[in-house]
Amino acid sequence: MTACYQTGVIHGRFQVLHNDHLRYLLAGKALCDHLVVGITNPDPTLSRDEQADPKRNSVLANPLTYFERLMLVRRSLEEAGISPSEFSVVPLPINLPELYRYYTPVEAVFFLSIYDDWGRRKLGYFRELGLKTHVLWEVHPEEKGLSATEVRKRMMEGKAWEAMVPAGVAALLKEWGIPARLRDLARKEG
Numbered sequence: 001m002t003a004c005y006q007t008g009v010i011h012g013r014f015q016v017l018h019n020d021h022l023r024y025l026l027a028g029k030a031l032c033d034h035l036v037v038g039i040t041n042p043d044p045t046l047s048r049d050e051q052a053d054p055k056r057n058s059v060l061a062n063p064l065t066y067f068e069r070l071m072l073v074r075r076s077l078e079e080a081g082i083s084p085s086e087f088s089v090v091p092l093p094i095n096l097p098e099l100y101r102y103y104t105p106v107e108a109v110f111f112l113s114i115y116d117d118w119g120r121r122k123l124g125y126f127r128e129l130g131l132k133t134h135v136l137w138e139v140h141p142e143e144k145g146l147s148a149t150e151v152r153k154r155m156m157e158g159k160a161w162e163a164m165v166p167a168g169v170a171a172l173l174k175e176w177g178i179p180a181r182l183r184d185l186a187r188k189e190g
Helices: 019-029 068-081 097-103 115-129 148-156 167-175 177-190
Strands: 005-012 032-038 087-091 109-114 132-138
Touching: 005 019, 019 032, 019 068, 019 109, 019 132, 032 068, 068 167, 087 109, 087 177, 097 115, 109 148, 115 132, 167 177
Parallel strands: 005 032, 005 109, 032 087, 109 132
Antiparallel strands: none
């Protein structure tokens, strides 16, 4: 299959990267020769409260560092058979659109999926900047499927979560002690 675009930009927080995130990344990659994966909320200084998704900046919703998420994205894409030369991973302060040009190729097409007001707000950011966009899919929130919130909750509660994430992601999350980190963060917040 010939790709539709030379370069595509796709984004997500990936806190934690789960199987539906991988499906989303692969859908974007199928449409371009080179995929730029923008990791949103790369650090607290590049994140802003967002009325359309008020919980996205909480400490419990962001237990992983930018570097850890970069490693999860790399591992997942490589395990899915994508050559490292076919993708890049960059920070993307999603709610600071005036900074996109410093992190991403703005001549690329920007992929996204829409589930709610937050997805529509991001599409608005892209359009306000005159960026080319491609909506991969738009579904109602109840049809979304997996959520990182649910994966993190299961990790904190000691329930099975490994089947919800790619195998390489599960291995790294265990190696890094992320379930224990989440329980510790919950104790501190509680």
